[in-house]
Amino acid sequence: MYFHSINDLLDLPELRITSVQKEMDTIEFGVEPCTSLQSCPTCRSKERVIRRGVAYRRKVRDLAAFGSKVFLHLPAIRLYCHSCKVSFVWDYEDVEPKKQVTKRFEKQASSYVVGATVKHAAALLQMPVTSLTRWFYRWMNTESQRIQKECREEAAARPTLVLGLDDFAIRKGHTYNTGLHDLRGETFLDVIPGRTKEELHDYIEKNPEWRTLQPTAVVLDLARSYHRFVKEIYPSAIRIADRYHVNRYVTEALQHIRKTEQKKLTPHAGRHLKRNHHLIGKRQDRLTEREQQELSVLLSYSPLLQQAHAWKESFMDWYDKSSSYNLAKKGFQRWLQDGASIDHPAVKSCLKTMQTWQEEICNYHKLRYTNAAVEGKNNKIKALQRRHYFTRNPEGYKQRILLECNEEKVQY
Ligand SMILES: [Zn+2]
Incomplete structure (x- = not known):
């Protein structure tokens, strides 16, 4: 034969x-x-x-x-x-x-663990957990380094590099780490332990290779430590306040008003408002016709709420419809003025934040990038943390994140 x-x-x-x-x-x-x-x-x-x-x-x-x-x-x-x-x-x-086993079997078996657990992959392959555990950790060590290097080189070669900086929780509410992302490549570049000024500095001292990147822009939330850090290591980069983080300040102020207004209403109206509070936060143009009608009723309960809602909506419009950076800057000033006529401490405090960060917020209209893709990566980390507890091995934790969050780059 x-x-x-x-x-x-x-x-x-x-x-x-x-x-x-x-x-x-x-x-x-x-x-x-x-x-x-x-x-x-x-x-x-x-x-x-x-x-x-x-x-x-x-x-x-x-x-x-x-x-x-x-x-x-x-x-x-x-x-x-x-x-x-x-x-x-x-x-x-x-x-x-x-x-x-052949080398390629070992490699493929190891890659099955990404997005799953060793136990799960071992059952799927009908093989002992102990061997797969050993292979996986060895493979993860080299593969995560290979992927990170590839991502870094791609980032360095991009003519217009836009980085994203965002924190993620290691077990909710306890400690935070920071993710460094290449937003155009949608890759997770590195895990920075912590998120304070000292921690960020400590990290860049130990990992000077990241200093050599020349980002055109960096997208980040409104944490001062992040802005100082970026200003220092990438002085020429445009710092863009992440749209979704900024929006949250405005919608939170609106919900704050909703809560205080709710208490002044009749029990029936108050309950109605509370039950449907998500309709107020949602963008009006994304509501169904029925929801629109519902919203009109809710807003009719309170002129202040109605005013604040219109102010929130005009902010969404400002993000979507400003046709140039210069017009956006003017529009932002108008929006701040509109807000000043809303008599509520939550709006006052929100406006103060908006004023402080107006330059970074308006920078969105120079280069329209957000950390939306980062959110997807953070969800992967959340899922990973539900599957595992990384208490003893911080290096393994970082390697695993690099693999899970750059899954497209894993070589099978
Ligand atoms: Zn010989």
């Missing part, structure tokens, strides 16, 4: 198939090296090397095919060099000595 075509499909050029056997859910290939001799490890020559038979056959697992597990039967070929008087065993490129 000829195995040429299966040989091609197997795609391990150093090996030749000599037999095929299919059992229930496994396929077993007898294989041998395509060449008859291998160079002596001492003199690097084949000249006086001879074969001395096959000591035994190793059964190694390879990638699955046709819904079956695949095993290769590899001969352990004994060789002898007459020049050096040494014996040695055939060295396979695709299988490490003494391993029970």
Whole structure:
């Protein structure tokens, strides 16, 4: 029987198939090296090397095919060099000595853990958790470094690089870390431990390679420590206040008014307003017709609420409809003035924040980037943290985040 075509499909050029056997859910290939001799490890020559038979056959697992597990039967070929008087065993490129799997199987099995757990992947592959754990940690170490390097090089090569800086919680409410993102490449560049000024500085001291990036802009929330950090290490970058973080200040002020107004209403109206408070926060043009009608009723309960709602809506419009940076700057001043006529402490405090950050907020209209993609990555981290507790191994935690958040770059 000829195995040429299966040989091609197997795609391990150093090996030749000599037999095929299919059992229930496994396929077993007898294989041998395509060449008859291998160079002596001492003199690097084949000249006086001879074969001395096959000591035994190793059964190694390879990638699955046709819904079956695949095993290769590899001969352990004994060789002898007459020049050096040494014996040695055939060295396979695709299988490490003494391993029970091919290199590519180990790599693929490890990659199955991304987005899952070792336990889950081991069950799927029908293999022991202990081996997969060992492979996975070893693979994760090299693969996460490879991916990070690739992401960094891509970021460095971008003519218009836009970075994102955002924090994420390690177990809600306890500690925070900071993610550094390439927003155009949608990649997660690095995990910065903590989010304070000191922590950020400490990090950049230890990782000076990030200083060499030349971002055109950086998108970040309104944390002072972030702005100072970016100003210092990327002085020429445009700092853009993240639209969604900024919006939250405005919608929170609006909900604050809703709460205080609610108390002044009749119990029935108050309950009605409370139950439907999400309609006030939502953008009006995204409401259904029924919701629109509902909203009109809610707003009719309080002129102050109505005024604040219109002010919130005009902010959304300002984001969407300002046609240039200069017009946006003027529009923003008008919006601030409109807000000043709303008599409520929540709006006053919100306006103060808006005034402080007006430059960074208006910068959105220079380069319309947000940290929206970052949100997706943060959700992945949340899911990861639900699956695992990284208490003992901070390095593993970082590697795992780099893998999970750059999953498209994982090589299978
Ligand atoms: Zn030799």
